[in-house]
Amino acid sequence: MSSTPNIAARSRFAPSRDAMQALYRLLAVALLCIALTALSDVFFTTNNILNVLRQTALLFLMASGLTLVILTAGLDLSVGANIALSACLAASVIKATGSPLLGIATGIGCGAAIGFANGILVTALRIPSFIATYGMMWMLTGITYYYMAGDTIHGFPPEFRQLGSGYLLGVPMPVYVMVLFLLIGWFFAQRTIWGQQIYAIGANPVAARLSGVPVERRLVLVYAVSGAMAGLASLIILARINSAQGDIGEELTLPAIAAVLVGGTSLFGGSGSVAGTLIGALFLTLVLNGMNLLQIHSSWQPLVTGVIILLAVWIDNRTRRSDA
Amino acid sequence: MKYLTFSVTAVLAAIFSNAASADGETIAVFTKNLTNPYFQAVRVGTETGAKTLGVKVIQYVPTKPDSIPEQLSQVEDVIVKKPDAIVFVPVDYKALVPAVEKINAAGIPVTNIIDRSAGGKFVAFVGADDYSIGLATARTLLKAIGSKGNVIIIEGVKGSLTNTDRVRGFNDALKETPNVKLLASQPANYQRLQALQVVENLMQSFPSIDGVLAANDPMAVGAIEALEGANRKALVVGINGSREAVELIKSGKLLASGDFNGFIQGCIGMQIAVRNLRKQPTPPEVILKAIVIDKSNLTAYETPVEQRTCPTLEQIVAN
């Protein structure tokens, strides 16, 4: 790949190009919104917009940590399975102790520990991330099935439920969490040395190592963060649906990856952003929301989503080329 | 390397130490997945039934939920082991017919429970009548909303036998009440998070929803959470009669749940399989009566499945 190995050059150079890309993507979101407003009279209402944002928040939280992993040219296929185990453990802790705080600590801690284990597999054991996290996915799923034994844990205290279904000043709580982590993510990736080092690892790991980046430690960090975000997402899900079941994380991984990729982060690493992922998550959520509002049968959903992913990335490629 | 090899073998040996040792009859039980509490109730039912009869049970469940090729492989593997009898819930009632034919060819007697297989030879079929349950559960809801207003249907997995029949029952109940309008009928694949989001989106299109007919309990729970999140009021019914549903009926959040009793289907299926092995007479078919659980008959369902006792075949057939 012809990416720039020089960290200094990247930090000056990349954001402006990424900003242009983000602008194109915002334009696509705006066009989609205009189309939906024309097609459905309930789309452009406060309620529905808040509804879309709340659903986006969940997808974004899963995808934001994953963005960092993909920025290093890695992948985390264990996100969904991580969410399932973290949610089930957190649910048990809340049920047993009645303390939402302990539950939150359990969820995030479990997620981070799983992410840390992924990081160790990828760095110390040198297993390609795709396979390491795929193996991890199976192991976590097995543990979750064993732990839950086909049962459901439900009914959490109202304080905890606020995290998922509560409102503050008329805006759903998950939206605040989303904005908070968008800012943290943006600051971390764009404005800290560690963030820049993550971009450098993705762009060219050899050059990054030569210029003194502690590649292994940063990679472990990145996987741990991705895991912790999965843990956080699991808490939002718990708080929203008020129950945990072994299959809670099923079918969440691929949409999260899709959100990152539609958001313009490259699988080859080194280019993309957490803000882009938000746009990707928003875009995919809008598509599903639109299909529900227009009463399009859900059998169409995989087909439409597939076409949209391809279109988005293809347009992205074209605009990227015309920039260069 | 030697140490590694050794430890791997040790771990494997530890996992297998609880594996089968054959004394008395061995019955293999096939269910669809490890995640839905419903099939856990079925498994507990078969084991409770087996305990009273003194037989050994081995459970086979696809590691990928509802995987057709995997259940077929498991059947092929189990035929090698030759259990005395099989109690079988097909993952798909049509696609697993070749599996049943293989069991038939191997001469192992097989009892079909829950989803009626489209082919193959069985000792008996034990099931609930999904259509009647759907009909009765929907009637409960429609009566409670005063036979007028707007309802939505949340469907399960497209094409599954249970879903097709339950939704048909819902729709037939709706035909009896012309003043009730069906606003939308959307699938959420028996999953609560999907149901939550589908209902959230449908609430945007429909300012007034009086009732939600969900084809299983987890989706009913998802619908309840969506309604609560938007501060909207509607009556909700589900199907399965799960522990969660019973608690929600008690607290007044769920109106009713159709009793698709996995525990009883499991233990009756086991009883028939064993009776057949012991050359005792068995009925060719047992269909459980459609019961709707609501506040009026709740107490019987508050006992956790693990502590319930198996009704005898005679009790069930007499009903």
Place this chain on the structure above:
Amino acid sequence: MSAHKLTPASMSLARVPGVAIVLAILCATFGVMSPGFVTPANISNILSQSTILLLLALPMTLIIMTEGLDLSMGAVLTLASIALAITVVATGSATLGFLAALTVGFCFGLGNGVLIAALDIPPFITTLGTLGIAQGLSLLATDGQSVVGLPRSIEVIYSGSAAGIPLPVVIAALAYALTYALLYHTRFGTYVFALGGNREALKLAGISVRGMLIRVYVFGGLMAGFAALLMTARLNSAHPTAGIGMEFDAIAAIAVGGTSFERGNGWLFGTLLGVIAVGVLRNGLNLLAVPSSAQVTCIGAIVIIALFIDGLRGDR
């Protein structure tokens, strides 16, 4: 990146351990612990069960060698199986049905190849998109129902045998021989090796990289079409979820078999061993009646252990 110029033989020596050790441990453990394991019936059982996965894993090995990926394979297999079943039910002709399956495979392979090679969309995203398309078409074509009513002539393809060997095993052996010949004894194979490790050299030699990539994905699509034939015969029906997720199983088997994801070094025999190891594991765990939740964990552990052993070898 320096190209690793290795002959197939020297690569085999470097790679045997991971997957071979795992396979040997599994066979020894199951052989001792389960009396039914080492019987002709069970061995033919394991081999037959592994054939569909092998048909996907063979072309996937080539695709991974070009530093690509095909996530759509399970969904394309499913759609091809549905096309086959619908055609056979409608026309009564097994030949037409088979052609329909191959056509679906060919079209998706070509589509994947064109998007990846000509439009420069990364393979992961391309095939994630086509996965959705194939899955959506399967649902729409069947409304979620099984397609049944196939004549017995289809079922025989899976249940029949030639000279005592199950037909699916014969078909898989032919597919293996074909892929082996393609990879190690044709110019196409040489280019596949070069596509992963040494793309620039290929360009300098005036070979169309795009054309080669498209051919690799078309090969993948066609093999998914063949796999659909076996899957349909096995189930004697087609179902819109039958093949979902199989691409990940194939990729895991390939990784266990020692094909590298980063340098474009593939090892076809390793893929064969990897597929059989997965088959042996599942079969053995079922024979020992290990609870499913433990089975799930074992599968993940085996994947990681096999790669860990490979990693150890690589270090020394």
